[in-house]
Each structure stands twice: as structure tokens, then as C-alpha cells.
Amino acid sequence: MQRILIATDGSDHAKKVIDKGLVLAEALNAKVTIMTVVGEYVFSPRFSMQITDEDWKKINNQVKEEAEELLANSAKPFKEKGVSVETKVVMGHKAPADAICEVASEGNFDLVMVGSRGLRGVTQMFLGSVSNKVAHLGCTSVMIVK
Amino acid sequence: MYRILMAIDGDEHSERVIDETITMAKGLDAEVTVLHVTGEYDVKNRISVHMSDDYWAQVKKNMQEEAEKVVNKAAEKLKENDVKTETKVLVGKQSPADGICKMADRGDFNLLIIGSHRLKGVREMFLGSVSNKVAHCTVKNVLIVK
Numbered sequence: 001m002q003r004i005l006i007a008t009d010g011s012d013h014a015k016k017v018i019d020k021g022l023v024l025a026e027a028l029n030a031k032v033t034i035m036t037v038v039g040e041y042v043f044s045p046r047f048s049m050q051i052t053d054e055d056w057k058k059i060n061n062q063v064k065e066e067a068e069e070l071l072a073n074s075a076k077p078f079k080e081k082g083v084s085v086e087t088k089v090v091m092g093h094k095a096p097a098d099a100i101c102e103v104a105s106e107g108n109f110d111l112v113m114v115g116s117r118g119l120r121g122v123t124q125m126f127l128g129s130v131s132n133k134v135a136h137l138g139c140t141s142v143m144i145v146k
Numbered sequence: 147m148y149r150i151l152m153a154i155d156g157d158e159h160s161e162r163v164i165d166e167t168i169t170m171a172k173g174l175d176a177e178v179t180v181l182h183v184t185g186e187y188d189v190k191n192r193i194s195v196h197m198s199d200d201y202w203a204q205v206k207k208n209m210q211e212e213a214e215k216v217v218n219k220a221a222e223k224l225k226e227n228d229v230k231t232e233t234k235v236l237v238g239k240q241s242p243a244d245g246i247c248k249m250a251d252r253g254d255f256n257l258l259i260i261g262s263h264r265l266k267g268v269r270e271m272f273l274g275s276v277s278n279k280v281a282h283c284t285v286k287n288v289l290i291v292k
Contacts, residue, residue: 135262143289146284146285
């Protein structure tokens with residue numbers, strides 16, 4: 001049984017990765033995990049106003065809920081087609097590529113699927129920095145969806 | 147028909163690329179083109195002596211034959227697994243990455259599969275890896291097999 005890890009950032013391009021992932025998962029009879037990485041909001045010197053711990057918690061919860069909603073929506077088409085699918089939100093200070101690789105290695109995935117560009121499309125003209133880094137880290141086989 | 151271009155360099159790692167391609171091709175009911183790119187630059191860069199035209203022609207012929215051996219061996223394994231397979235050899239002035247991208251983007255392929263050697267540190271900085279270059283230069287989806 002093949003295990004595929006699909007990384008999404010909710011961008012339009014990431015939808016292509018989800019579509020492609022669904023085709024592949026069906027074809028290979030694979031188990032899928034869809035993941036996203038979001039930064040945890042902590043006290044930042046940029047904020048000069050005072051924010052209580054409680055407010056930070058609230059902000060983080062909201063961010064997490066949004067991420068979970070994104071993943072739930074992404075997982076829908078898989079469920080409709082009867083593909084086994086799980087979702088995973090990673091919160092933290094890690095670079096997305098590092099987090100993706102960590103999940104891939106720990107979960108013994110056979111394949112990671114990433115988009116060639118996401119939300120930061122303009123900064124990296126030809127290949128997104130995240131997909132580039134995931135390919136470089138070489139934690140597992142990587143499919144870069146263009 | 148789903149079409150896969152599999153680029154190999156004929157070393158041990160190619161076996162893993164072939165295995166992964168068989169899995170993909172069977173799942174997706176795909177046709178595979180096996181590609182090996184070898185360059186004249188490889189020889190010219192290394193040999194500073196003058197070569198006669200005849201000798202050069204012989205060198206090129208040998209390279210062509212070696213390249214054909216690589217693709218035919220891979221094709222045999224794919225065919226044994228009932229995968230519809232074609233072979234293609236490029237002996238030219240281009241670098242392997244450029245040759246692979248040109249082939250991939252010219253043809254009607256849905257997916258490009260390539261192995262990764264994962265050069266580390268300084269070597270990667272100076273040489274770059276073929277898979278990395280390919281990931282950047284092609285417009286097709288790329289699977290980099292670890």
C-alpha cells in the first residue's frame with residue numbers, strides 16, 4: 001500500500017496538487033494525508049501594543065481552525081471517491097519545507113506531492129522555494145506539480 | 147493515454163527509478179518512454195588532444211551504443227512487467243538536464259520521472275544536480291525518486 005503525503009497552502013495552485021493527488025491515489029490505491037503548515041503567532045517586537053496571552057491563544061486557535069477547515073475541504077473529494085484520507089495541521093516556527101519533510105519521514109510516506117509554486121509565487125519565479133527545498137532535503141520521493 | 151517520460155543515467159539508482167515508474171505506470175495505465183541523455187561535451191571537455199574526425203565519429207558511435215544499452219536494459223524490465231515502453235537516446239551537445247527538459251516539453255508527456263543523486267554541500271553548490279535543474283527547467287510534473 002502506497003502512502004502519499006500532499007502538502008497544501010490553500011493557494012489556487014495547490015488545488016492542482018490536490019486534483020493530481022486524487023488521480024494518483026485512486027490509481028495506486030494509496031492512503032493519503034493532506035497537510036498544511038502554519039506559523040504560530042508569538043510575541044513579536046513588531047507589535048508595540050500589548051496583547052495578552054489569552055489573545056495570542058485566541059489568534060492561534062483561529063489560525064488553526066482556518067487551517068483545519070482548509071484541509072477538511074481539500075479532503076472532501078477524496079472521501080467522495082472512497083480514498084482513505086487523513087489531515088494534519090502543523091503549527092510552529094519551522095520552515096514549511098522542514099515540517100513537510102519531518103512529517104514525511106516520521107510517517108514513512110512513499111511520496112510527497114507539492115506544488116511548484118504557492119502563495120509566494122512571485123518571489124521564486126520558476127520553482128517555489130518550498131517545493132525546491134523539499135526536493136533538496138530529499139526526505140522521500142517528491143512529485144512537483146506544475 | 148497517460149504518458150510518462152523516465153530519464154535514467156544507468157547507474158544503480160536507476161533501478162529504484164525503474165521500480166517506481168513501474169508502480170506508477172501500472173496504476174495509471176500509462177505508456178513509458180525511457181530516455182538517456184549523453185553529451186559530446188562530456189568527452190570534449192575532458193580531452194584536450196586533437197582527435198581526427200574518424201576517431202571522433204567512432205567515439206560518438208560508442209556513446210550512442212552505450213546509451214542504447216542503458217535504455218534497452220531498462221525497457222526490458224518495464225516490458226517484463228507488462229508496461230508499454232519506448233526508448234529514446236539523445237547524444238548531443240546539450241547537458242543532460244537540458245536534453246531531458248527539451249524531450250519532456252516537446253513530447254506529449256503527463257509526468258517526468260527522474261532519480262536524484264543528492265550531491266551534498268559544496269559539490270551541489272558548484273555542480274548542481276541534474277534533477278534540480280530538470281525540476282526548474284521543465285513545464286511538466288516531475289517525480290524525483292529518492
